[in-house]
Amino acid sequence: MRKMSAFNITALTLGFAFLYLPILILIVYSFNESRLVTVWGGFSTRWYGELFRNEGLMDAAWVTARVAFVTATVATVLGTMAAIALVRIGRFRGRTLFNGMIYAPLVMPEVITGLSLLLLFVAMNFARGFWTVVIAHVTFSMCYVAVVVQSRLLTFDQSLEEAAQDLGCPPWKSFFVITLPVILPAVLAGWMLAFTLSLDDLVIASFATGPGATTLPIKIYSQIRLGVTPEINAVCTILIGLVAFGILAASLASKHRLLRTGNAT
Amino acid sequence: MAKTLGPVRRAFAPWDDPSATPLIRFEAITKRFGDFTAIDNVSLDIYEREFFALLGPSGCGKTTLMRMLAGFETPTEGRVLLDGEDISQVPPHKRPVNMMFQSYALFPHMSVADNIAFGLKQDGLPAGDIKARVEEMLSLVKLEPFARRRPDQLSGGQRQRVALARSLAKRPKVLLLDEPLGALDKKLREETQFELMDLQEKLGMTFLIVTHDQEEAMTVADRIAVMNHGSFEQIDPPSVIYEQPNSRYVADFIGDVNLLDGALETRGGARVFSSKALSNPLPVMPPDDTPDGSACIAIRPEKLSVSLTEPEQADGLAMLKGTVWDIAYMGDVSIFHVRLSDEVCTGQDKDETVPVLRATIANTTRLVERPIAWDDAVWVTWQADAAVVLPR
Numbered sequence: 001m002r003k004m005s006a007f008n009i010t011a012l013t014l015g016f017a018f019l020y021l022p023i024l025i026l027i028v029y030s031f032n033e034s035r036l037v038t039v040w041g042g043f044s045t046r047w048y049g050e051l052f053r054n055e056g057l058m059d060a061a062w063v064t065a066r067v068a069f070v071t072a073t074v075a076t077v078l079g080t081m082a083a084i085a086l087v088r089i090g091r092f093r094g095r096t097l098f099n100g101m102i103y104a105p106l107v108m109p110e111v112i113t114g115l116s117l118l119l120l121f122v123a124m125n126f127a128r129g130f131w132t133v134v135i136a137h138v139t140f141s142m143c144y145v146a147v148v149v150q151s152r153l154l155t156f157d158q159s160l161e162e163a164a165q166d167l168g169c170p171p172w173k174s175f176f177v178i179t180l181p182v183i184l185p186a187v188l189a190g191w192m193l194a195f196t197l198s199l200d201d202l203v204i205a206s207f208a209t210g211p212g213a214t215t216l217p218i219k220i221y222s223q224i225r226l227g228v229t230p231e232i233n234a235v236c237t238i239l240i241g242l243v244a245f246g247i248l249a250a251s252l253a254s255k256h257r258l259l260r261t262g263n264a265t
Numbered sequence: 266m267a268k269t270l271g272p273v274r275r276a277f278a279p280w281d282d283p284s285a286t287p288l289i290r291f292e293a294i295t296k297r298f299g300d301f302t303a304i305d306n307v308s309l310d311i312y313e314r315e316f317f318a319l320l321g322p323s324g325c326g327k328t329t330l331m332r333m334l335a336g337f338e339t340p341t342e343g344r345v346l347l348d349g350e351d352i353s354q355v356p357p358h359k360r361p362v363n364m365m366f367q368s369y370a371l372f373p374h375m376s377v378a379d380n381i382a383f384g385l386k387q388d389g390l391p392a393g394d395i396k397a398r399v400e401e402m403l404s405l406v407k408l409e410p411f412a413r414r415r416p417d418q419l420s421g422g423q424r425q426r427v428a429l430a431r432s433l434a435k436r437p438k439v440l441l442l443d444e445p446l447g448a449l450d451k452k453l454r455e456e457t458q459f460e461l462m463d464l465q466e467k468l469g470m471t472f473l474i475v476t477h478d479q480e481e482a483m484t485v486a487d488r489i490a491v492m493n494h495g496s497f498e499q500i501d502p503p504s505v506i507y508e509q510p511n512s513r514y515v516a517d518f519i520g521d522v523n524l525l526d527g528a529l530e531t532r533g534g535a536r537v538f539s540s541k542a543l544s545n546p547l548p549v550m551p552p553d554d555t556p557d558g559s560a561c562i563a564i565r566p567e568k569l570s571v572s573l574t575e576p577e578q579a580d581g582l583a584m585l586k587g588t589v590w591d592i593a594y595m596g597d598v599s600i601f602h603v604r605l606s607d608e609v610c611t612g613q614d615k616d617e618t619v620p621v622l623r624a625t626i627a628n629t630t631r632l633v634e635r636p637i638a639w640d641d642a643v644w645v646t647w648q649a650d651a652a653v654v655l656p657r
Binding site for chain 2: 171178
């Protein structure tokens, strides 16, 4: 490797600092003894203890976890089905449109997605709460799952399923015993992605939510309007840890898949 | 031409026996994909214990025909019969045939043993029987030490064997082989061809192979069907396909051949072939019912002799005078390109209308006193019955 010039090192340092310094400060101050957020009073895990005694935050965390779990599961099933339809069923009418529509929610402004869903729920007279948040999250996160699974399916050798059928396995069963295990890393990566997307979503959730379904990001956002407490720092640190774990697990899963298929061909 | 061609391998020829019933029967099959006709009204009988090859260039419909037997394609018209039963509408997983895929299609998340056991498990066989059969298959393809490996830990040749063992494990009535050796290198491919033949003989099974490699088809098959544009050009044992091609296409597709265009005539009771490009008419021996008129003759390069001295005229000896244009020394044989013209010319002013004959001469002696050299005037001769008269 070439030796990096001073300019490159500076650019890299500044770039990373710009991205991660705020987060780093937040993490550091979550271990602050002092009640004042900006004054360092020594190392302590006190606020983590406080956090677990804060019922409001803990309730919100529990709601978020449930929403994220249900969202990820439903989005994975729907997204995988959409990916299979797009890859397998050749050129059906409206395929290009459908394909484009899968990508659209990835770039759609969240405010618009949230607002349109809110209008829909109101028009349908749908009581807003846990399930409306799940529905809203599924609508955008299933697209991410579809994209991830679709890219894996494109390299999937279709003759594997034919071979299974040729050996006496009915078509529906050959999907579950051959195709699904082979694409499983991508499906799991999709699930992780959907889980983390749901976990940290504020905008769409705040449109779709109702009484009794306050998610953690909404709770945090409403609390900082009353002033930042070290407790918030602590909960954010935990959230960052979870999201980082999710992304890491998803990328490891797909990397593992790459290594395996890389050897196989 | 009532010439006999000697016994076919193993003297096995149920297709000549009118009382034999075929195992597989394709009955007036047509397959269309939209406007494109992939297979055009073909019929074919394949007999038990036969090693049958579908040979043709890519896109000739050979793979589609095979996939119809496996059940992955359904005929637009016609029927596929197996053991006298119409299986045209039976789904792939209910057919007693197995296929070895071109890509091998090994299940990447399963071990070698699990791959081989897959089909047996689908049949719900008891675990003990499955284990015994898997071991039998592993020893058949000599892969016992690799039972616990995954496909990605095997070489190409080993994977090919696993695919073979997997498709044989259920003892299918017919084994379908889709370009089975295409991914192997030349040497391994030749070895495997002989192994396939031995295996087929040992197991007494019916094999149907699809290939575009004519050498492969000639080596392994009892009979070959040469396909072109969705229909059969000729269905015969390899020796007949080679020595008595029924069309210009088959003669040209299988092996090397010299093709000359001209006309068939009857002179004084004898049949001769003449052409403006040839200095003299050539004796030929077509079947008696071949009409005079426009025709073409096909002569294999190894049937030709080349000499520096003018041979004696004899009955039934075709003779043409020419000039050596090119020589390729291959070790075992030398290939001579002889222009049928007296003039010596260089590459630039070569007249493309002068026919060039290709003669393959075996180098039977180590030393030749006066070898034939470039630009020598030579006589090319062959026996009249070596030339096959074909419609133009």
